[in-house]
Amino acid sequence: MxxxxxxxxxxxxxxxAPNLKGNELRYVSDAIKSGWVSGAGEYVSRFEKAISDYVGAQDAVACQSGTAGLHLSLIALGLQANDEIIVPTVTFVAAVNPVRYVGAYPIFMDCDDSLCMNAEKLEDFFNEKCVFDGEILKNKLTNRRIKLIIVVHVFGNMGNMCKILRLAEFYKLKVIEDATEALGTYYKSGLLKGKYAGTMGDIGVFSFNANKIITTGGGGAVVSHEKKILDKVRFFSTQAKNDSFYFIHNEIGFNYRMSNVQAAIGLAQIExxxxxxxxxxxxxxxxxxxxxxxxxxxxxxxxxxxxxxxxxxxxxxxxxxxxxxxxxxxxxxxxxxxxxxxxxxxxxxxxxxxxxxxxxxxxxxxxxxxxxxxxxxxxxxxxxxxx
Ligand SMILES: Cc1ncc(COP(=O)(O)O)c(C=O)c1O
Structure with missing residues (x-):
């Protein structure tokens, strides 16, 4: 030893430790009695609606983990090999691994006093180390294109979204909020008053791992205001089926969908x-x-x-x-x-x-x-x- x-x-x-003292057992046993234990089933859609209603997003897609949600998000936003992505160094590694799953390159940023990405330094990085032609932001060091920022809302705090969104808009970058640790965090004041973590970027991702504020045993969800993005996330989470009767797949998908049993736990937890x-x-x-x-x-x-x-x-x-x-x-x-x-x-x-x-x-x-x-x-x- x-x-x-x-x-x-x-x-x-x-x-x-997780807190499972609500309707978890009742809903799980209901899901089992219904015979729907895998990806299809009414608890999945009920849980998705409960999550999107709670944070004020257009819809949610429930998946197997926060990591899967982040991976699907990068794919849905079209990130590819050789793209560059700004990430924080203060995070669980699961926020960064999906960058490599798609073959993109991470660029690591420092944190501020909230432990989240330092937006001032992010601006300095763009000014000092990048060139922008009005459309495309390129890293001077590698000559590769920077396409996206992953902001992690560490420990339930909130990254400086006002500034990060302003920078992203100016440099035409996409934003994924890794809100895996911040379900329920929202702005009380300022320009973004009332906005929940996960709902301000192009995509937000939550985790329902056992240690999170709510759990499904293991699971995640992706939220967005754009239906087109969520349709893609759902499509790629279920093996990219173009025809589900004849099993036609024109693209490579993943088996990342949340099960009905997990969603039954999740619905009891979000309550x-x-x-x-x-x-x-x-x-x-x-x-x-x-x-x-x-x-x-x-x-x-x-x-x-x-x-x-x-x-x-x-x-x-x-x-x-x-x-x-x-x-x-x-x-x-x-x-x-x-x-x-x-x-x-x-x-x-x-x-x-x-x-x-x-x-x-x-x-x-x-x-x-x-x-x-x-x-x-x-x-x-x-x-x-x-x-
Ligand atoms: C910041 C961060 N990102 C991503 C994840 C991945 O979530 P999951 O464990 O559900 O894959 C976690 C938590 O585990 C996390 O803390």
Whole structure:
């Protein structure tokens, strides 16, 4: 057993366990009784409608995972080999891998104080490192065309959408919002007041992995305001069938559709999302009340407060200490531009991301977390610092 495994095996307070106390069992058993357990079935369309109604999108396409949703989005927007795509370095790697699935090239951007893409630096990058002829934006270094920005709304925060959308419009770029961690986050004020994460770019993608604000066990959804885009996403998610009786396929598709059983869980979960957000908020405030510093969320937004990031002193020692006390914690993801598969790609002035990498410890944040667990965790952290 490695030192790491030994530490992990003691963990008792989960980082982010799912909360399945609503209609999940009832809907799943209904789906099973109906005999519709795979891609077709009424729960899939009910779940899609519930998601699109909740965020205010024209429609949604439910799929097997957030990663599948991102892959389908790139295909639906026509991204191809040799195109370049702006991505953040502070993200789970699943936001970047689909760029390589389509053979495109990532360019890594730094984060700002919200952990999301730094829009100021993005503008500097376009000014310093690119040429624009009024139609096409080209990277001076590679002479390749930049076509798209993937913004990740990290931990339930919101990227600077006002500025990113302005830049995208000026440079004629598409925008995918990776809102996998930010279902339920929306602007409370400003020009984008009332807009939900995932609904401002060309496409938004959600994840319903077990640790997300709502779960389907594993799953995702793609939203957009453009029917044409969603039709493409749906088409490619079901093996690109041009004729479903004679099985004619003029393009290469994927088996990425969500199953009816997953959607049954999802429908029960979306019914509870506002309750989950309330609990997440209360627990976030409770940590702070008990003296634990947590990274703030932008004041202009109502955040779903998905993850609680503590800025730690002696990060490694603190994580070991908490894990030894049966508290599951997690550091920030290793920055994507430093990962073995991505070191060879271009990155632009990554600084702030390094600062956060050295300090962030994510604390337990599940909506089932009790007040007594928070008090205990806060005591353990304070004792560690006082020692
Ligand atoms: C930022 C980000 N992007 C993409 C994904 C991929 O979602 P999934 O696990 O559903 O494939 C996740 C979560 O897992 C994520 O956190």
């Amino acid at each position: 490695s030192n790491n495994d030994e530490i992990k095996s003691h963990a008792k307070v989960d980082l982010c 509870q999302i506002e309750e989950f957000v309330k609990i997440k908020n209360k627990n976030y405030n409770s940590y702070k009340k008990h003296g634990i510093n947590l990274l703030p969320f932008d004041e202009k937004i109502r955040s779903n407060k998905w993850f609680y990031a503590h800025l730690a002193q002696k990060k490694e020692e603190l994580m070991k200490h908490l894990m030894k006390n049966n508290i599951e914690v997690r550091p920030l993801w290793m920055l994507v531009h430093l990962q073995k598969c991505y070191k060879c790609f271009q990155s632009y002035k990554i600084e702030k991301a390094n600062y956060f990498l050295k300090r962030i410890v994510n604390l337990p944040c599940g909506s089932g977390l009790s007040e007594s667990s928070i008090v205990k965790i806060a005591e353990i952290i304070k004792n560690f610092y006082d020692f």
